[in-house]
Amino acid sequence: MNITLRQLQVFLTLFESRSFTATAAQMHVTQSAVSKMVAELEAQLGFALFDRTSRRVEPNDAAREFRGYAEDIMASMQAATRSVVELSSLARGQISIAASPLMIYGLLAEPIARYRERYPGIRFELHELSTDEAVESVRAGRVDFGFGALDSEVPGVEEELVFRDRLLAVVPPGHALAAGKSGKSVRWADLAQWQHISLRRLYSVRRTLDMVVEHEGVTLPSQIEAGTLTAALGLARAGAGIVVLPGYAAEIARGWGMAAVDIDSRPRQIHRVCLIRRKSARPSVAARSFLAELLPVLRAREPAARGGAGR
Incomplete structure (x- = not known):
């Protein structure tokens, strides 16, 4: 068997596009070259990967099974290539990170800026x-690593807890919950009396909040569900409701002139941020170097590390 990386790249592109014409355009080759490479790959594997019609190409069960292995091979080769290029004292290189917008804003922006200075x-x-x-x-190997929190085990990836933060209630200036609450916390029962801006369950922040309110036995009324934390903050600032966020996001809200109020701090109300990596993957030199500097910074920022709420 003599499968080439080019064949795998064509296979993955065709799997996504479902079109020989589109694949040829993306790969900058002729349509006949794409057909030939796919046919050669199928011949070496010993089975068909696509069901072809006059108008469309559809991956079959074999293609769906093969796809994960092809992605692993391509991701490993891309990481290996980057590592070789970056060995020259980090003079060149690239670090790809996946995280929520406010996680990038609230946790990663300053460490990235300090790293790029050097x-x-x-x-x-x-x-x-x-x-x-x-x-x-x-x-899929499209990024070096990501940040978030998994609800359950996901094949091919592993997580490591790197930061814990308390939950805070973000309210617009002059809100009743903020009045006279300096240094104090509100109860979940207090929050249940107000309309909330909720986030979709795509975000780990929403999942954390759902678990907490279920444990507390309260319901947080919400008529607005936002797709991003920035949208939720904008709505809260405009007075459409209050929003419960982790401390790193609440710090940004304060900069926008809003108030962030502590919520009856207990260990079970901790929001977890995990480093997510692909199993058995070897990060590039630049990615390993950045993580070596980033993780101690995150752990030092934890409320528990500072002796604050959330212990």
Whole structure:
């Protein structure tokens, strides 16, 4: 068997596009070259990968099974190539990270800026994604690593807890929950009396909140569900409701002139942020170097590390 990386790349592109014409355009080759490479791959494997009609190409069960292995091979080769290029004292290189927009804003922005001061040749590629999307990007090898929290085990990826944060209630300026609450916390029963801006369950923040309110036995009324944390903050700032967020996001809200109120702090109300990596993958030199500097910074920022709420 003599399968080439080019054949695998054509296979993966055709799997996504379902079109020989589109695949040829993306790969900058002729349509006949695409057909030939797919046919050669199928001949070496000993089975068909696509069901062909006059108008469309559909992956079959064999293709869906083979896809994961092809992605692993391509991701490993891409990582290996990057590592070789980046061995020259981090003079060049790229780090790809998947995380939610406010996680990038609230947790990663400053460490990235400090890292680039010392290594200006390193290019950061930031993918602002939901937790589910970040996990899939890591699994497929499209990014070096991601941040979020898994609800259950996902084949091909592993997680490591790197940061814990307390939950806070973000309210617009002058809100009754913020009045006279300096240094104090509100109860979940207090929050249940107000309309909330909720986030979709694509985000680990929403999943954390759902578990907490279920344990507390309260219901947080909500008539608005937002797709991003920035949208939720904008709605809360406009007075459409309050929003419960982790501390790293609440710090940004304060910068926007809003108030962030502690919520009856207990260990079970901790929001977990995990480093998500592809199993058996060897990160590039730049990715390993950045993580070696980032993780101690995150752990030092934990409320528990500072002796604050959330212990």
